[in-house]
Each structure stands twice: as C-alpha cells, then as structure tokens.
Amino acid sequence: MSKDNVLEVRNLQTSFSTDKGEVRAVDGVSFDVPKGKTIGIVGESGSGKSITSLSILRLLAENGKIKGGEIRYKGEDLTKVSEKRMRELRGNEISMIFQEPMTSLNPVYTVGQQISEALISHQGMNKKQAMVRSVELLKLVGIPSPEKRVKAYPFELSGGMRQRVMIAMSLACDPEILIADEPTTALDVTIQAQILELIKDLQERLGMSVIFITHDLGVVAETCDYVAVMYAGQVVEYSDIRTLFKQPKHPYSIGLLNSLPRHDIDQEKLMPIKGNVPSPHEMPTGCRFAPRCPAATDLCRAKMPELMTDDSGNQIRCWIYSDEWPGEKEVNVYGETRIAKG
C-alpha cells in the first residue's frame, strides 16, 4: 500500500440477496484516499455510492455481503478483520455523516448528551470532561452560543444546525477518515454552501481525509482533490480533479460534465445523458455504459473493460484507451474529440 494513502479500495464487490436473485450493487470499485485529501464519489442514483461507503464501515443490511476485493486501511484489510476490530475503527478512526441529520440524532437526548456519549464510550472521558469537550466541538463546527446549544434537543435546532451537530459528533474521536454521504442534500442552498465550507475548513485544520459522496459534480469541483466516477456499481474513472474537469476520459464522465448546470442555460432544459441506468437485475454483459454510449463498438457491447491505470495514477475503464480499441483513432463523444490509444 502506498505510504501517501490512508485507504485503498481494490475491486470491491458487494452483493445483496433478494427475491429476484443476487443484486451486485458494487461490482468493481477501486480508488485511493490520499492522506489529508478529499475524494469525491459521484454517480447517478443507484450507482452504488452509499453501498461502497457502508461496505468500508461494514454496516450493510442483513442481506448484504462483501463478496470480493480489498479495503486496505493502514495495512489492514477491512474485509478480513474481526467484528471487534471493526467496532473499534467505526467512530474512532473512520466516521460517517449521513444525509438526513434528524434520523441520526436521538430526539429524546440533548445535543450535549449525544456528543458526550461518543466521548465517554470511545475516549474514556468522564461526564464533566465530555460536556466541556462537547461545547468545544460545537464551537469548532460554528454553532453560535455553544454553551447554550449544548443543552438543546434536536427539534429545537434548524436543519443546518443539526447537520453541524452531526459533524461535531463525527469529529468527537478525531477520525482519520470522515465519510460524508450527501451531507447537504436535505438542506436549502445557502445552508448547503455553509456546510460544504465547514467540512472543507475542518478537513484542512484537522488534516483528516474525507470521502465525499454526492451526485453533484459542481460540489465535487468545489470540495475535492480527487474524484471517482461511478456507473452501475463500478468506478469508470478515477482522476485528480483538474484532469477530470479539463479532460474527462470516460464517455459517461464527459456526458455528466456536459449536463452540468450553466448560467446561460435554463436548468430545466439541460439534456442529461440519453437512456437509463441498467437495472441491477439485467446488467449488460460488456461495458455497462455501452447501451447509452455514443462511441460504443461491438467490443464494448461484448466485453467488460478493466479499470486501467495510467502513468499519473489516474484510472479509466473504457476500451477507447486500450490497445484493443477497434474503432477510429479520433473518437467523437458528445461533440468532443478523444484520441484512442489503439
């Protein structure tokens, strides 16, 4: 494992057993989380973003199982460690904040009691120390009059303030990695921007790594250093943020970027990529994006491309960039030209 990475996910496969058979929700996810950096995971609804992060924390539903791959965290493979070790890691070293803060906070306890609980059970503090630290944490996440708010119940706070409380809780144990799964979608736009700013600021000040899950590439552009683009349970492109926005490689990434809201176009009129995400019960045999891809060839429809790594460490899962590409040298993708490797 590279010294610069705190986490490396390799060919992760997570399945659910259902009445209709096996759902391979995550089926070939690889990415690195460099120390002190923020990586974004983007993709349409159902592409496997949340299941990827829940797999890392081993918090899958009863019918879910990690079927293959590796999750390397500081030399340990989290797919192999004991349940006891996972409990130590969760909250202590890898913590997570979710989309809807109200469902994750307990309505019958005060904010201070809930943050203290984490500090008492994980850090071995006594009640008084934990309360003092709770106030500090509320201050850290920008909650005004923290001495007062520490005694408030969740319903007494606004959505944005509740999300700040959740962030405070997730920081209680000074985690190495913070996973934020759509942390702002339930909030209104101005509050969203503030929460994003807060996460970025905390990441810089505390030096932790952040995995930021979102379907919004605009948010990724503002927050992330690296990005993994997911499509139908797989990473199709992993790249540093500059390269992805300047020269996206995968046709799906190109399509996503083309459908980003712009000031000169009415958001309603933006035409997203044609076609639909395949059903998890009927995955295409070849490249999963082939049925929607403007550049797809017979090879693409017949055979799944591997995730290939280039010299700069960026990864791409697309036949265009392989020696086997059977099509033209200059490939037109959504009006842009890409040079094939073959």
Ligand SMILES: Nc1ncnc2c1ncn2[C@@H]1O[C@H](COP(=O)(O)OP(=O)(O)OP(=O)(O)O)[C@@H](O)[C@H]1O
């Ligand atoms: N308990 C489960 N049983 C069966 N299938 C499941 C279960 N949980 C998730 N899935 C399936 O796994 C796939 C990936 O879901 P996931 O929640 O990771 O998507 P996502 O990318 O996070 O989407 P969203 O942007 O909507 O949050 C979906 O097809 C979903 O239906």
Ligand code: NI
């Ligand atoms: Ni999700």
